Amino acid sequence: GQNIDQPTEMTATEGAIVQINCTYQTSGFNGLFWYQQHAGEAPTFLSYNVLDGLEEKGRFSSFLSRSKGYSYLLLKELQMKDSASYLCAVLDSNYQLIWGAGTKLIIKP
């Protein structure tokens, strides 16, 4: 079967750095997405990786290793507004998105 694993919940301190991991086992791979979802709101796009390596976008970076079936989202200089759920999703060989259950990130002052 197809599977996306992410931690259920993480806690970090304002101003710190946090890394949210995502491992996947899917039938084929055509890219990996990260979305942010604040409570009660729609998911919004953060990043897309299809090649190995690190993609940096401001305070947020996303890393992919296709050989390991692994990605992480790195958030730097954490702010209270970063408290949200972070969703990992993989595009499989049929170009269908397979979603992880999401990681709820709690930021403490």
Next chain:
Amino acid sequence: DVKVTQSSRYLVKRTGEKVFLECVQDMDHENMFWYRQDPGLGLRLIYFSYDVKMKEKGDIPEGYSVSREKKERFSLILESASTNQTSMYLCASSPPSQSTEAFFGQGTRLTVV
């Protein structure tokens, strides 16, 4: 500003009722999707559409149907609502290229009593 709009934020319906969830996008996207989101589970695809009048079953289509009579509108229908269909329903749209981001509506929280 690009927009996907769902007709209701909150709905309460009775068991056995026919329920319509409406979704409209203003980005001229070909692809539209209906997901449900439940605690502890990833987004699960109910139905999707790649064009007007076209529909494909997702992972959990049972108990649902869809309609896409116009490009901008994608409707989800619960033929006879049941309590296990209580959930958050999210509509999304995207351009034809599958590797581009999807844009989501704000969600409809449906409670079936």
